Amino acid sequence: MTAVTVRRLEIRAFGGPEVVRLVEDAALPEPGPGEVRIRVEASSLVFTDVLIRRNLYPVLKPTLPVTLGYDLVGRIDGVGPGVTGWRSGDRVADLVQVGGNATHVVRPAATLVEVPQHLDATRVEPLILSYLTAYQALFREAEAKPGDAVLVYGASGAVGQAALDLCRAFGLRAVGVASARREEAVTGLGATFVAYDEPDAAGRLDRLASERHGFKVIVDAARGEALGAVLARLAPGGRLVALGFSAPFRAAGRAGHARPGLLALLRLGLDFLRIKWLSSRPGASGRVAFYDIADRRARHPDWFRSDLAALFTLLDDGAIAPRVQRVFALDEAVEAHRLIEAGEVEGRLVLDPGLPMGAAAVDALRAASPQAAAPPRRTTG
Ligand SMILES: NC(=O)c1ccc[n+]([C@@H]2O[C@H](COP(=O)([O-])OP(=O)(O)OC[C@H]3O[C@@H](n4cnc5c(N)ncnc54)[C@H](OP(=O)(O)O)[C@@H]3O)[C@@H](O)[C@H]2O)c1
Secondary structure (H helix, E strand, C coil): CCCEEEEEEEEECCHHHCCCEEECCCCCCCCCCCEEEEEEEEECCCCHHHHHHHCCCCCCCCCCEEECCEEEEEEEEECCCCCCCCCCEEHHHHECCCCCEEEEEEHHHHHHCCCCCCCHHHHHHHHHHHHHHHHHHHHCCCCCCCCCCCEEECCCHHHHHHHHHHHHHHHCCCEECCHHHHHHHHHCCEEEEEEEECCHHHHHHHHHHCCCCEEEEECCCCCCCHHHHHCCCEEEEEEEEEEECHHHHHHHHCCCCCCCHHHHHHHHHHHHHHHHHHCCCCHHCCCEEEEHHHHHHCCCCCHHHHHHHHHHHHHHCCCCCEEEEEEECCCHHHHHHHHHCCCCCCEEECCCCCCCCHHHHHHHHHHHHHCCCCCCCCCCC
């Protein structure tokens, strides 16, 4: 019988896509008290994983070596002592921040959310980080209601596409901002499109804001425009939910750099501090919220569960449809990271750690750890 091993995507140094290494552990980890082992069916390949790989994620500074992967969906295949309510075969989702890009993980049983057995894992996975972020930004932070005017920065990306899909499902009137080449990705979800790289982008956004008497909700996953200009487009009583900052990274990429320069990072840091400061002063107007999914889950684990369950139902009913551009095997992860960093993704990429790998990757694992690597399950070429 072939031994079951753990394959995972590890980094031992922060840096570009090339630091992502496929490694193999000879033995499965055993769950301890209160823990379960999960065989992972799908995990994240998103811009947040790229930020963590570059050690530029502001709310998490991992210790190396570390396994990447912000979330996961999978099936329990080992139950530790003292665990009640879960058994082998149960389908679960979790937000792990790091560690999800693996064939198997051990997790505390208490943090898991049940996933309906019949849903496709590669369509469930985008719901955990990307859709839940958009959902909670719209409905928990900004309390959006049907008919509200919503502006989404970063509209062709993982969170932005989720936000537009949810706007469509809940009857919100969305305007989406992305680069000119992404028009179809935005209008295809029923939103009005504005290209941030067109000459009069700011003027068009001002006009769209004034036609709508201001936006009731602004979801900002990009942080490309000056904060004052964005706030000026809010309706009275409206709310800006700031949650990401892909813009300086895209700008660096367009200029041929792997990452933003020192000045851009400094600006970003100041912007981040200002948003956090504004969001900590609800008395000042409550117009700005800084959203961080891990922080929200720690404060409201009940929301995490109920909102994810609501998203599973929406998916099951066909009310939302996560856009998955491609599903990757473990040995294709470096390519996935390159595509994300180059801005070549519309919607989501997903990792399926159970997908067969190429013979070259299996040979490399065997050379690194002869007792661990299994024979190849497919050939390439
Ligand atoms: N706070 C949280 O809990 C949380 C949760 C999830 C994600 N995030 C963060 O949210 C951000 C976006 O994540 P993601 O996974 O959606 O990234 P993504 O898939 O890479 O998407 C980035 C989006 O930003 C757009 N964009 C780039 N520059 C822009 C600009 N100047 N103005 C408007 N849009 C611009 C991109 O458009 P083009 O591709 O057309 O350039 C793309 O639509 C990241 O910083 C991520 O870390 C935060």
